[in-house]
Amino acid sequence: MASLPSVAVNSTLKLEQDFRKVPTVSSAEDKNSHISYQRVARRSLDPRSVDFQEALTLLTEAPDVESAYYVPLLEDCIDKRSLCQTRVLHCHVTKTGWHRDLFLSTSLINVYAKCGAMDDAHKLFNILPLRNVVTWTSLMTGYVHNSLPELAVKVFCEMLEAGAYPTNYTLGSILSACSALASIGLAKQLHGYIIKYQIENDMSMENSLCSAYAKCRHLESAIKVFQRIPEKNVISWTIIISGCGDNGEAEKSLQLFVDMLSENVEPNDFTLTSILSSCCILLDLSFGKQVQSFCIKFGYHSNLPIRNSMMYLYLKCGMLDEARRLFDEMETVNLITWNAMIAGHAQMVDLAKNDLSAQRSGFEALKIYQKLNRSNLKPDLFSFSSALTVCSHLTALDQGEQIHAQTIKTGFLSDVVVGSSLVNMYNKCGSIEKGTKAFVEMSTRTLISWTSMITGYAQHGRSKEALGLFDDMRLAGVKPNKVTFVGVLSACSRAGMVDEALHYFEMMKNEYKIKPVMDHYACIIDMFVRLGKLEQAFEFIKEMDFQPNELIWSVFIAGCRRHGNMELGFYAADRLLELKPKDAEIYISLLNMYLSAGRFKDVSRIRKLMKQEKIGKLKDWSTISVKDKVFSFQPGDRLHFQSEAIYELLENLLEKAKGLGYIPENISQLVDEEDVEQNSYSLVHHSEKLAVAFGLLNTPKGASIRVTKSISMCKDSHSAIKFFSKLTQREIIVRDSKRLHRFMNGGCSCGDHGALL
DNA sequence: CGCTCATAAT
Numbered sequence: 063m064a065s066l067p068s069v070a071v072n073s074t075l076k077l078e079q080d081f082r083k084v085p086t087v088s089s090a091e092d093k094n095s096h097i098s099y100q101r102v103a104r105r106s107l108d109p110r111s112v113d114f115q116e117a118l119t120l121l122t123e124a125p126d127v128e129s130a131y132y133v134p135l136l137e138d139c140i141d142k143r144s145l146c147q148t149r150v151l152h153c154h155v156t157k158t159g160w161h162r163d164l165f166l167s168t169s170l171i172n173v174y175a176k177c178g179a180m181d182d183a184h185k186l187f188n189i190l191p192l193r194n195v196v197t198w199t200s201l202m203t204g205y206v207h208n209s210l211p212e213l214a215v216k217v218f219c220e221m222l223e224a225g226a227y228p229t230n231y232t233l234g235s236i237l238s239a240c241s242a243l244a245s246i247g248l249a250k251q252l253h254g255y256i257i258k259y260q261i262e263n264d265m266s267m268e269n270s271l272c273s274a275y276a277k278c279r280h281l282e283s284a285i286k287v288f289q290r291i292p293e294k295n296v297i298s299w300t301i302i303i304s305g306c307g308d309n310g311e312a313e314k315s316l317q318l319f320v321d322m323l324s325e326n327v328e329p330n331d332f333t334l335t336s337i338l339s340s341c342c343i344l345l346d347l348s349f350g351k352q353v354q355s356f357c358i359k360f361g362y363h364s365n366l367p368i369r370n371s372m373m374y375l376y377l378k379c380g381m382l383d384e385a386r387r388l389f390d391e392m393e394t395v396n397l398i399t400w401n402a403m404i405a406g407h408a409q410m411v412d413l414a415k416n417d418l419s420a421q422r423s424g425f426e427a428l429k430i431y432q433k434l435n436r437s438n439l440k441p442d443l444f445s446f447s448s449a450l451t452v453c454s455h456l457t458a459l460d461q462g463e464q465i466h467a468q469t470i471k472t473g474f475l476s477d478v479v480v481g482s483s484l485v486n487m488y489n490k491c492g493s494i495e496k497g498t499k500a501f502v503e504m505s506t507r508t509l510i511s512w513t514s515m516i517t518g519y520a521q522h523g524r525s526k527e528a529l530g531l532f533d534d535m536r537l538a539g540v541k542p543n544k545v546t547f548v549g550v551l552s553a554c555s556r557a558g559m560v561d562e563a564l565h566y567f568e569m570m571k572n573e574y575k576i577k578p579v580m581d582h583y584a585c586i587i588d589m590f591v592r593l594g595k596l597e598q599a600f601e602f603i604k605e606m607d608f609q610p611n612e613l614i615w616s617v618f619i620a621g622c623r624r625h626g627n628m629e630l631g632f633y634a635a636d637r638l639l640e641l642k643p644k645d646a647e648i649y650i651s652l653l654n655m656y657l658s659a660g661r662f663k664d665v666s667r668i669r670k671l672m673k674q675e676k677i678g679k680l681k682d683w684s685t686i687s688v689k690d691k692v693f694s695f696q697p698g699d700r701l702h703f704q705s706e707a708i709y710e711l712l713e714n715l716l717e718k719a720k721g722l723g724y725i726p727e728n729i730s731q732l733v734d735e736e737d738v739e740q741n742s743y744s745l746v747h748h749s750e751k752l753a754v755a756f757g758l759l760n761t762p763k764g765a766s767i768r769v770t771k772s773i774s775m776c777k778d779s780h781s782a783i784k785f786f787s788k789l790t791q792r793e794i795i796v797r798d799s800k801r802l803h804r805f806m807n808g809g810c811s812c813g814d815h816g817a818l819l
Numbered sequence: 820c821g822c823t824c825a826t827a828a829t
Contacts, residue, residue, distance in 0.1 A: 234823030
């Protein structure tokens, strides 16, 4: 090549100083003056030497410029993701006439795409007098990377119509659009093109094809493609490992990881995070720990995604302290770290409802969420939906409302998942009105949103609204699933709508081909039981395709007690005991049944069984949150600092309630013998009464009281709190292990069939 | 010449 023009030489001289600062210059590259100039030009873009504008000036003045000279400038635009600078460069290219160069135009499309400016990219594409397959592919890739896979497909079709032949690059790009769209039809078509156009077997493209099948949930096809890749690289393995994990074959993905190692393919950070994600699915901490040592061995120990995944694995396995240790050790964290911590603590609330420490981890989740807010990161839809889910479990309406406000401010409210979490939160916190409002204001609704609202109405005893919404949902073209039908059937059950219930039950089976599960039967049986139609309930139990479970018998027995059909009750009790239940609540309810029937032989039989089966004590506790602090109460609790005031208020209220017709029931039935010994009979109150009294004392007049309780409310507390709501003119919400109770003005939303014990 | 492949969470 001809010697460099004087101006360029000057710039070389100027830049040599910079070369001295940068020691890594390969002599091989220097032999080629072409590349050397590129290096110079690239160096010239270093902000320490010459700015971008100056580099452009150099190029303007330089003779014999080749299009490749622009490469460093193009790269600089990509590095900086600077749309502004890209436009300047584009102008320059146009002015100097280089825009006629296909290489440069294609590169510019690519740069615009990398800057996220697909409008500019496509405009430029439209005015090009000439296009080749690379130009088309660049535009398509731009759409894929900017999360517009539909448009990528559109461009692909236009390209075929224009008569251009796709290459392996084109197919690779469009296959990743296909992955994003998860469209199996498209995947198969593209696979067909590969064969039809005899596109050269290229490992990248085969990887993309494998990934597309996996993302379309056609794991078998993905595995076939994978097996046929002659030279599998680490990416091929990573695709199939994560594909198995995503498609319910987590064990298989662990096996593949082992296979990969035995074929001497070294995993990278992507592989290791994928495999840790599979460990999360399987809750396989021991495999996870082995992977952890791999991470150290291969030098990924401080890799953030890996640390996040490892931390999440500990969280998933319930080892919160270990996870916290990892969290504290991290010098850098990202939003995913925070979200994993929030979600990890949030799931604990779900796991064991009868465990106070699990409840505490819910509050810990909210604390972490608040810390995130004080950090330099901003919560996203994952943070919001997890935090809202926690609020719904904890009946923490105040915190939930604060988060609602934040979702509005940040614009995340429009997200369907956030919207659904919000609806769910309000409904679970006992505010069906706010839940409805949030639901109505959603711009789009998914199956989950509809189901959540239908279930909300059903839980609040608003059967008509629940069924009306179910019709709306079907009109909107959303297909109900089995969870939706649990909501629908429980709405019918609550309202005693026998014909409707049976109609929907048949609809579910015939029209939607959903096989009824235990919860569906439980709704129907509960309905007959509520109506006192025990024989019909019993017939239904006998007709079921499978053995009734503990829930079915419990519901049935509660009905037998209520309606005084003890013969059926005793029969059902024996069937229930055959299932060897582990739930203390079940035994207590049987004890109560035999006690009230005066069958003391059976009482001692049950007590003996409880010892045999090692059934622990009934763990009754309630929590209430006041001003962001959580207070928990146990039955007969006198340890609390406000004990005296609480008991005084309770006695006072109970006295007044008696005047209005409250009849205390023998609550000693529910308390274990030890407890009775420790406290005199009349002073033992169940935890929810104490929590409600505490709430009345510590919240402003007229404020709602929200309590969560570990087990079902008993009839006595239920009746008492109804009177409390009338006497104090307060709304009192108690979420127990089975139901939502909203007490207002002497009534309860559960329709008085809620107390099982 | 330039354009393609994969990861962590609700």
